Amino acid sequence: MRIILSEDNDILRKSLSFFLESKGFTVDQFSDGKEALDAIETNNYDLILTDINMPGISGMEITQYVRETIGSDVPIIIFTSSGVEQTELDSFDLGANEFIAKPVSPAVLLVRINKLLKTRA
Template sequence: MHTVLLIEDNPLVSTMIQLKLEEAGFKVKCCSDGREGLASLTAEMPDIVLTNIMLPYISGLEILRAVKKIKKKDIPIILLSSLKQESVVEEAFKLGADDYITKPFQMAEIVECVNRLISKAQITYSNG
């Protein structure tokens, strides 16, 4: 079972995503702020990270930077945001984001994106 680290400060959004991903067969670890998310990332090494950009304490872009510094494992990261400014999206991809999903979104879009990136990562691991 693949583990998703979900970092989202809105409890309703977090619960909805968690339920949908668990329904799709993922184990989901939820964190409500950037500090908690960063601590969980270093403690548990998830298969994929799904984070909001605007978080208390540490932003999603800082989480992205931390994920990309991990050398033991190439962890895909998806950013969620209501920010649609081109400069923010460009910065996210320059920093190494694997995908950027704008709010509001469809739950099916989240599940499809997580499945796609997990499959891609497994191919990379087996060829690496």
């Protein structure tokens, strides 16, 4: 299973990538939203993990692009350090499947990933 991880916090991105790879996933990681979107356009991913606040292009813009421009139903999980309820509601309106507040628990993330991938199988 191939995952794209778009997160500008280097420590979080690298630790989540290491954790997911230890669970058998292939992870392409990016710290810039524009670079992540370029990768999404040219590769097939089983899951998109993105932070909401990214340099270049935000996680919300990535979600909107994937749903509306590409027309893909690939599962999307959005991370944010914002505790604003409206942000969470907006992300679901754009087509995100899950919304996880930071700090991200790798164990909880893995459960949510497996749940989303199982419903697609």
